[in-house]
Amino acid sequence: MTDAAGAAPFDRLIAACADDWRAYVEHPFVRAMGDGTLPEEAFRHYLKQDYLFLVHFARAWGLAVYKSRDILELRQGLEILKAIVDVEMGLHVSWCAEWGISETELAQLQESRATMAYTRYVLDAGASGDLTDLHVALAPCVIGYGEIAAWLLRQPFLKREGNPYMRWIGMYAGDDFMSAAAAEREWLNARLAGVTPERFAQLARIFRDATRLEADFWRMGLTLAD
Numbered sequence: 089m090t091d092a093a094g095a096a097p098f099d100r101l102i103a104a105c106a107d108d109w110r111a112y113v114e115h116p117f118v119r120a121m122g123d124g125t126l127p128e129e130a131f132r133h134y135l136k137q138d139y140l141f142l143v144h145f146a147r148a149w150g151l152a153v154y155k156s157r158d159i160l161e162l163r164q165g166l167e168i169l170k171a172i173v174d175v176e177m178g179l180h181v182s183w184c185a186e187w188g189i190s191e192t193e194l195a196q197l198q199e200s201r202a203t204m205a206y207t208r209y210v211l212d213a214g215a216s217g218d219l220t221d222l223h224v225a226l227a228p229c230v231i232g233y234g235e236i237a238a239w240l241l242r243q244p245f246l247k248r249e250g251n252p253y254m255r256w257i258g259m260y261a262g263d264d265f266m267s268a269a270a271a272e273r274e275w276l277n278a279r280l281a282g283v284t285p286e287r288f289a290q291l292a293r294i295f296r297d298a299t300r301l302e303a304d305f306w307r308m309g310l311t312l313a314d
């Protein structure tokens with residue numbers, strides 16, 4: 089789906105904050121996973137905070153259920169919420185275990201300020217807006233990670249052999265995440281088609297804010313910030 093200018097509405101959201109989007113997708117944390125130089129301590133810090141992120145991310149899909157206006161929206165939100173709670177959280181816990189992080193440790197984590205800022209921003213965008221505001225706030229997460237994995241796979245500096253982060257990259261480049269990202273893109277393109285310039289500007293602000301907060305999340309991992 090394209091607009092008069094020939095670009096799909098979601099691509100216009102990215103174009104409206106191209107520098108911030110690039111800073112997120114091509115972040116030094118991402119590059120260091122790609123060439124295998126990311127310190128394991130940084131990745132562990134990221135994994136721990138990402139567990140807390142996922143808890144709030146699940147709440148955001150619960151909010152999407154609440155904000156639904158018809159049974160289709162309700163079902164969409166519920167399915168994603170169930171997938172996160174029943175599948176992804178479990179995967180994340182076993183991923184953490186492989187990196188030496190126990191469930192007890194996860195249960196006692198202190199939330200970093202970057203995690204708090206990002207997750208509460210998304211929840212507030214959804215609480216004070218409608219379902220479209222919420223989806224736009226979630227888009228850098230849902231769509232961004234697939235873009236990041238795909239970008240890494242194209243880079244000449246990517247270290248494929250003996251890179252401890254290769255599985256992480258492969259997971260997000262895999263069919264499950266890629267098709268979830270594609271479905272989200274489609275949903276957003278349909279929702280954004282034909283919105284007024286004022287409404288588009290509002291949504292572009294939310295998208296930019298969330299993108300910047302994703303980049304801060306990477307930085308938090310790199311600097312071990314609490």
Ligand SMILES: Cc1ncc(C[n+]2csc(CCO)c2C)c(N)n1
Nearest residue numbers: 138141145168229230233265268305
């Ligand atoms: C900070 C942070 N941002 C994005 C993701 C990626 N992510 C989390 S859940 C999900 C799928 C949604 O259905 C995706 C792509 C992450 N793990 N951590």
